[in-house]
Amino acid sequence: MFSLIRGGAFALLLALLLALAAACGDDGDGGGASLSPTATRAATVAAQSQLTLTDGLGRSVTLTAVPQRIASLSPAATEILFAVGAGDQVAAVDMFSNYPPEATTREKLDAFQPSVEAIAGAQPDLVLVFYDPGNLVEGLTNANLTVFFLETPTSVEGVLDQIRVLGKVTGHPQEAEGLVESMQEDISAVQERLAAVEQGPRVFHEVDNQLYTVAPDSFVGNLYTILKAQNIAAGTGQAFPQLSQEAIIEADPEVIILGDAVGGESPETVKARPGWGSISAVKNDRIYVVDPDIVSRPGPRLADALETLARALYPERFP
């Protein structure tokens, strides 16, 4: 019954859907693998006969060998795997894994309505999961598959940690460290340009046209914190709150970021909303569209996302 669907599960679903953002991305580079993959892998395999890690569900996962047939049921994890040089070890991906383009050549699985049988049929030696519908993790474990659950990170730092973990898991710890360092350099470069900024513009990030947004407690919101922007959803106590229209108008954002262009919203539709005329971002024409694939995925392109948002917030500092 629809009348029984309530908001409790909503924030969770929102987080998951955000991470699965489905439009097509085509720019950004894969990031910083620098060492020779073969050499590293051989070294790691030699060093580790057995690796035990705690996953996002608090489960202890033991790998007896470096996985060679990974099934990635997360678009962000897929991007990370290819970026740390583990692309060759990826056997199957979920259908929203559209980056890098090479990922689309792998066997396709469904992360939203996952079939244990289909996943087992891909014969993976490791399944990466970030969403656990219908006790998927338990089902896969019962089918004698090794499952590693990746929690959706709540900050950029959390994303970097996850990259390190996946580096270890796949036997590419140095490449992962290299990627993390190159992302940290990109982030620092952006931060340096903002060194003189005391307090950035007030910003409203629109996730959908029901006015759901990102608060600082989410990894997307964390980007705005790094950029010193004043997120009008700060202090709501939720990661993805829905804001009241009048609260948005009163907060008077100087910049509006649209993550819902896929849903048909555009700067024009925002300007046409009744009562929004007095908002600074509307008056000064500072409404920007971003690609949710890049901004809403906790993966290696988050540094690109940071730069995109920096350009929107501080056009004078990023000519």
Added chain:
Amino acid sequence: MKLFDRTAPEAMAALPPLAAALPRRSAWPLALALVLLLAAALLGAAVGPAGIPLDAVVRIVVSRISGADLASGLPQQWQDIVWEIRLPRVIVAGLVGASLALAGATYQAVFRNPLADPYLIGVAAGAGLGAAIAVVAGWDFSFYQMSPLTIMTFAGALAAAGVSYLLARVGRTVPVTTLLLAGVAIGSLASSATSYLIISSGVKGLEIYSWILGGFNDSSWDSMWLLVPYLLPAAVLVLAHGRILNVMQLDEEQAQQLGVNVERVKLLLIGVATLATAAAVSVAGVIGFVGLIVPHFVRLLWGPDHRQLLPLSMVLGAAFLILADVPARTIDAPSEIPVGIVTAVCGTPFFLYLLRLRQRAVF
């Protein structure tokens, strides 16, 4: 529409004694309900997440209505918030509440089932499916200010109710139990299809889901004009049938013998109540419990006479939803709480209380 046989004036004469058996009507419950509605509307306009002083709200509203220049010194932002956001929101919440409570009271009377609510014959599930199709298709057009989403939810709601009605038809009659079961079946079918679309469409699933949760965060004057053309005729027609509904509660056959064209009355009343519900759902999503609890509340307090039950349900339904929307936008400000949660929190204990009451009557 011919609701009575020409040959039945003497049958009509048999109606007054039946009505007289009900408690005497008085004007004060309606007066009280209207005062409550007015108070709810004033409260709704006075408070909100934006901290605008009460005198400024009054000055803005009065100056907009009367044309007097009382608000010139106030920030444009405040004027936008009060006039373009808060006031239409209060009025739309009131109209939706009135539509749902009226439809609920009508369904309960026609189906002679105390658990009937406006979504009984698949309207909510049909609207949800319409919304899902509109979102997934991603059409980009507008028709008389209406988005594809609004049009499709309205069409989906009517289609589900219409199919239920056609399936339940036996010859020239529509047995209410069959209609109810057909509605439940069509409803589950549409819900399943919607669930499938939600989980299989990635980010778009989010948009469908947040639409179904509903609420008044995007209400505007345009939303108001989508509701009025359905609520107004529904109110006039349903209220005009108060006495006939009283008779039909006793026995449909008896009503038939008294000259009431029962099938036509049922079709007419279900039709207008469904139209009003469909309009409400297309504007505010699926808001539960209003249509169920408000008529029962009125019945418990003032008895089952439909001449009184119907108008009181409308007025109190409006007041209830306006009041429920106040915590929805203020408790967690600046975040919203879906108004359906507020109505359910108020509605669930009441619903359970009704169930207990029914149990006692049985045992």
